[in-house]
Amino acid sequence: MAVEITLTVNGVAHALAIPENTLLVDVLREHLGLKGTHVGCDTSQCGACTVHLDGRAVKACSVLACQIDGCEVTTIEGIGSVDALHPMQAAFRDHHALQCGFCTPGMIMSAIDLVRRSAPLDRAGVRQGLAGNLCRCTGYHNIVDAVLAAAPHMTERQGGG
C-alpha cells in the first residue's frame, strides 16, 4: 500500500506516494535521485547517510519516510555548489580530509550540525561529536583539522539548511 507524504528537500517541496516501509534514505536516492546521501551499512552505525531533518543531523537509514510527513530535509546537495562550496566542504578539500570520499557527505552533514550546536570545539570534542560517522580511509586526523578550520567561517556564513 502506498502512503502519500510531502517533504521539503533542499528547499523544494515534493509530494510523494511511497510504500509505507520506505526509508528516508531510499526516498532521497531512489525517488528523488539525490545520490549524494550514501548507504554504508545495515546497522545504522556508519553515518554515511547523515542528513539534516528539521535542522538536526540524523541517519536517513533509520527514519521511515512516512514518519516525517511535512518535514524539511537538507542533504549534501543542498548546502553548497561546485562554484560556491559550503565552508565545511572547502575545509575538507583544503585539509585533504577525504580519500575515497564515501563517508564524506555524511561526515560533512554531521560536522555542520556539530559546529552549529556546540561551539567552541576542541579536537576531542570533534572526535566525540563525529563518533557516529565511520571513515575507513583517512584515520580521522585530517577530518578533525578540517572541522576545526571550517568552524570560524561558518559563524560568518552559515550556508543552506
Place this chain on the structure above:
Amino acid sequence: MKQRLAAPSDVIDLAGVAGMGGIEAGQGVVSIGAGVRHAEVAGSPAVRGVLPALSALAGGIGDRQVRHLGTLGGSVANSDPAADYPAAVVGLGATIETHCRRIAADEYFVDLFETALKPGEIVTRVHFPVPDRAAYRKFAHPASGYAVVGVLVADFGGNIRVGITGAGPCAFRGTAFEQALADDLRPEAVDGVPVPDAGFNSDLFASAEYRAHLVRVMARRAVADLLGR
C-alpha cells in the same frame, strides 16, 4: 523492525501524541516525557543541575545522530539488554507512568526485550527520584556505544541503589553491591562482592564470565565517580 526482530502488520507513530514531552526537574524528582529524545535530556540544564548522572548517561547513548532520534519511552519499552536508560530506571528506583497506571522500577523489567507493559500499553512519562549523588559508568561497545556492561550507583541518604545493564537479559539491581556499599561506601568495597555469572549474556563480544568481571570494574569506577575521586 529494521533488524527483522519484528514484522508488525501496522505501525503507529507516537511522535505526534500530546502529553508525552517535556522535562520537569523539581521536588526531588526529575520527570521526563516518554517522547523526549536523548539529546534533549543530555542538553537540559535542569537535568544537568539536579541529576548530572542521568544527563551524562543520556549524552553517552550511541552517537549524536542516534541521540537526535531515540526517545526515553522507546528505550525503556524496548528493554534492550544493552540499553543505558534501564540502569537509571533500576538504579534510581524510577516510576514508569503509562496511559493507565504507574509501575515501579523493580517490577518493570521482566526479561530480554520484555517488560511489565501489557499489549497496547503506552509509556507516557518516567519519574526519576533525585538521589544525594549518583554516577553511571559503562563499558561501551566500540562500534554502537551500547553498554556491554553499565552500572549506575546512587546514594539516597546512605541507602545505596545499584542498577546494572548489559550483563543479564534485562536490567537488574545489584543487591549484594548495595549492601556492601551501604556499610562501606568506597570503591574497594565492591572487590569482595561475588558476581555470579549464571544467566549472564554471552556473545561474540563478551563471555558471561567477562561480563561479570566488567560489572565489578564498572561498579568500582561508578563509586569512585560518585565520591568525586
